Amino acid sequence: MAARRDRGHAAFDVGRGLAPADLPAPHAGGVTSGRFASAAPVPSAGRPPPRRAVAARPRSDNGNAACGFARSSRPVRTPAVRARGGWTVEDDAYDIDAVLQQALDRLALLADVGAALAATLDVREALRRVSRLVVHQLGDWCAIDLLDSDGTLERIAVTHRDAGPPAAGPLEGPLPVPADLASGPVARVLRGAGPLLLHRGDFPPAHADLFPARPLELFRQLDADTAIVAPLRARPDILGAITIGRTSGDRPLTDADCALVEDLARRVALAVDNARLHRETSRIAERLQRSLLPNLSGPAIPQRAARYTPSQATAEVGGDWYDSFPLPHGHITMIIGDVAGHDLRATVTMGQLRNMLRGIALDREEPPGHILNRLDVAHHQLYPDVTATCVYGVLKGNEDGPWELHYSNAGHPPPLLVTHDGDTHFLEEGHGPLLGALPDLPRDSAHRALPAGSTLVLYTDGLIERRGEPVHRGMTRLRRQAAAVAQEPLEEFCDELLTHLGSEATDDVAVLATRLPG
Structure with a gap:
């Protein structure tokens, strides 16, 4: 099915006898059976989840062509259609294979991130590996900031899909301590907000941001069109922030990407927290051991x-x-x-x-x-x-x-x-x-x-x-x-x-x- 936002178009439950004539002309081609072969719940890609979602696979002379669409739980009010048990279509139709592939790609990214975090005891190197994975599979650029135990903030990595433009390198390094009243996205995330989905018009003015110019350079020099800023949260603490941006306006980051980035940030934060606990335990043991020598x-x-x-x-x-x-x-x-x-x-x-x-x-x-x-x-x-x-x-x-x-x-x-x-x-x-x-x-x-x-x-x-x-x-x-x-x-x-x-x-x-x- 091609994408469609018609409200009032009728679709029917499995076995209710949906005929090709019930579908708009662009969607009826090649459907030889009047019934759906299968149906199952599917996520709504890139949008808030509807109250009910159905995936349908109609039979075709050329094999099974998968498609999906979202339904609300409100029956159609047209008497003739209501008698047949119809529901209104509330959202677009989707290519189910594409949706499943997207889900598999996201699971693969999370698995790759987990492997990168487990491959080294060096937190900095692990985060740089994560940022490289992100720009190859999710965004065009990625930045990771870490708060140290003494409250200092450092940008550990800025990675660009094209191996990093010249402007990216100087954006790494120590950053000023966040101001309590700063209203920029990174400052808000470090205080516990987020994940935040930002569009080009949402980028803050210079006086509102965290430190006041360098983060704007991150958005502007890397030409962000959309970005997601998520907290690195472990237990009750905020350990830092991850920022992922896309420069292409025809494939913006969405709310569904926010959920993925939040999951990714949680895994990164847990690895950082565990590494810090391990390092501190090792330091205590080493100090004890040296005191005994x-x-x-x-x-x-x-x-x-x-x-x-x-x-x-x-x-x-x-x-x-x-x-x-x-x-x-x-x-x-x-x-x-x-x-x-x-x-x-x-x-x-x-x-x-x-x-x-x-x-x-x-x-x-x-x-x-x-x-x-x-x-x-x-x-x-x-x-x-x-x-x-x-x-x-x-x-x-x-x-x-x-x-x-x-x-x-x-x-x-x-x-x-x-x-x-x-x-x-x-x-x-x-x-x-x-x-x-x-x-x-x-x-x-x-x-x-x-x-x-x-x-x-x-x-x-x-x-x-x-x-x-x-x-x-x-x-x-x-x-x-x-x-x-x-x-x-x-x-x-x-x-x-x-x-x-x-x-x-x-x-x-x-x-x-x-x-x-x-």
């Missing part, structure tokens, strides 16, 4: 240095930790460990495990294997469902040497010894199961003489492990890099390890190193 106390000799970096891939903290402190007899502990998990619980457990080990080590001098045995029993009693790894070592010696390391390893990657000349050796003796696995199993201790001028490196698995490759490759990389920087000052030595090995880490990384005199 000690300043290295004790004598200046031997030199010691430590590093910790959270995972860049997951933006979460875990249970990596290190410690080093003097014992009553003057020896120096060298400790590193990793509690399983990447959450606040792992961080808290790490702190408690570290404190327990400090108490056990300071209680009395014992072989390292016995120290880890006592720690394992206590750990299993308090945290029976949590596993952890740990290397507990004790440096013994004096400034003039010799030095040796007494140690025990509970399921942790082996320490690396690097001589002054760059020879490397992994210390694999004294290895036992991780903490929490077999708490009653006796643990071995080992000892190793340390050459003068050598460097001892303790590290967590994030430094050597990469997804999809065997761990021995990471250990080989560590040996080569440590050998290459063996004569660098200790602080630079640690920095070089993190720069060359930690930049691709998918896990937290902790490093504890000591440089012996000589």
